Amino acid sequence: METRWLDEGELAAWTAFLEASHRVFRAVEQQLKQDAGLSHPQYEILVKLAVAGGAGLRMTELAESLITSKSGLTYQVGQLEKRGLVTRDACLSDDRGVSAHLTEAGAVALREAAPGHVARVREALIDVLDRDRLAVLADALTEVAARLRDTGT
Amino acid sequence: METRWLDEGELAAWTAFLEASHRVFRAVEQQLKQDAGLSHPQYEILVKLAVAGGAGLRMTELAESLITSKSGLTYQVGQLEKRGLVTRDACLSDDRGVSAHLTEAGAVALREAAPGHVARVREALIDVLDRDRLAVLADALTEVAARLRDTGT
DNA sequence: AAGCAGTTGTTCAAATTCGAATGACTGGGT
DNA sequence: ACCCAGTCATTCGAATTTGAACAACTGCTT
Numbered sequence: 001m002e003t004r005w006l007d008e009g010e011l012a013a014w015t016a017f018l019e020a021s022h023r024v025f026r027a028v029e030q031q032l033k034q035d036a037g038l039s040h041p042q043y044e045i046l047v048k049l050a051v052a053g054g055a056g057l058r059m060t061e062l063a064e065s066l067i068t069s070k071s072g073l074t075y076q077v078g079q080l081e082k083r084g085l086v087t088r089d090a091c092l093s094d095d096r097g098v099s100a101h102l103t104e105a106g107a108v109a110l111r112e113a114a115p116g117h118v119a120r121v122r123e124a125l126i127d128v129l130d131r132d133r134l135a136v137l138a139d140a141l142t143e144v145a146a147r148l149r150d151t152g153t
Numbered sequence: 154m155e156t157r158w159l160d161e162g163e164l165a166a167w168t169a170f171l172e173a174s175h176r177v178f179r180a181v182e183q184q185l186k187q188d189a190g191l192s193h194p195q196y197e198i199l200v201k202l203a204v205a206g207g208a209g210l211r212m213t214e215l216a217e218s219l220i221t222s223k224s225g226l227t228y229q230v231g232q233l234e235k236r237g238l239v240t241r242d243a244c245l246s247d248d249r250g251v252s253a254h255l256t257e258a259g260a261v262a263l264r265e266a267a268p269g270h271v272a273r274v275r276e277a278l279i280d281v282l283d284r285d286r287l288a289v290l291a292d293a294l295t296e297v298a299a300r301l302r303d304t305g306t
Numbered sequence: 307a308a309g310c311a312g313t314t315g316t317t318c319a320a321a322t323t324c325g326a327a328t329g330a331c332t333g334g335g336t
Numbered sequence: 337a338c339c340c341a342g343t344c345a346t347t348c349g350a351a352t353t354t355g356a357a358c359a360a361c362t363g364c365t366t
Contacts, residue, residue, distance in 0.1 A: 012291045013287050017278065017290070019220065020294035020295075020297040027304075060315080063315095071315090073315090074316055075351095091314095094313095095314095096315070097314065118159060122159075126167065128297050129293050134163065135166075136286055144173040144282070147277075148179075148180055148277060216345095222324055227345065232321095248331055248332085248344095250331095250345080
């Protein structure tokens with residue numbers, strides 16, 4: 001099959017996507033590490049667990065929602081557990097399972113980290129765009145994510 | 154200062170950005186590794202060097218355009234050099250400098266890898282969006298990238 | 307109730323990433 | 337000519353990531 005190369009506009013879109021993603025992640029990562037001593041994956045784990053509430057979350061659910069490998073998650077949760085921000089408990093309904101919970105210290109750490117993180121997210125992405133472009137961006141990327149999610153990617 | 158939390162739309166945009174980025178990178182990474190035996194960073198190095206042509210590129214220039222650390226680049230270029238896809242030569246005008254060049258084998262590897270890569274990029278991002286949304290996306294992310302570039306991030 | 311394919315989470319080794327430290331060199335000012 | 341702050345690329349160790357292999361368990365089927 002003949003390759004359909006990217007035209008000028010398409011290439012610009014791809015390039016911008018690459019550069020923006022890298023730079024935004026870098027900016028966020030740096031802020032969190034510096035001000036809260038957390039990596040972005042770690043911060044995301046805390047957020048997901050906070051949202052989940054008392055019930056906690058299974059490791060697999062957590063790994064899927066973070067789009068990371070299971071082994072990577074095991075490692076990161078281990079790190080957070082060492083610091084006392086997270087607990088791992090056996091699952092009642094499924095002996096194979098493990099569910100992670102936010103500790104009180106974890107909730108505190110999240111509360112303290114959140115304002116600086118949100119500020120950086122605004123600075124790097126949200127506040128750069130006007131309402132309309134942001135809406136289109138959200139819509140477009142939601143669809144992109146959804147497609148890949150369904151593909152099993 | 155009082156924190157300006159993200160409203161519903163803003164949060165949706167940030168979430169979509171996170172998920173889409175992760176999934177797109179993952180998809181691209183997987184395709185390249187599987188079909189061409191290259192990591193995405195490695196592929197990008199080959200592309201930049203191909204564009205640069207005979208003159209090659211300084212390590213620092215390369216690192217900046219790839220948005221990676223210099224030490225990370227040294228490692229990856231080392232890997233490519235081992236495989237004979239890239240050469241490192243002393244810089245004539247600056248004895249500290251090193252410039253990287255694409256070898257004939259590197260050019261071949263790139264030619265062979267490109268079609269599959271482009272196809273995956275289309276599938277994951279470009280072809281998911283209509284012309285208008287793609288244009289807005291490109292425009293928006295170009296600005297996001299530019300801001301962070303200027304900030305030194 | 308026994309088998310079995312599939313799921314769950316961890317462990318392991320290998321690959322990659324980063325930042326700090328290093329050694330070499332540049333360029334301009336004195 | 338000499339110094340000195342700054343740049344260049346690499347090296348090093350530590351942290352992180354990944355996939356494959358593994359052991360334990362589920363729940364369906366027979």
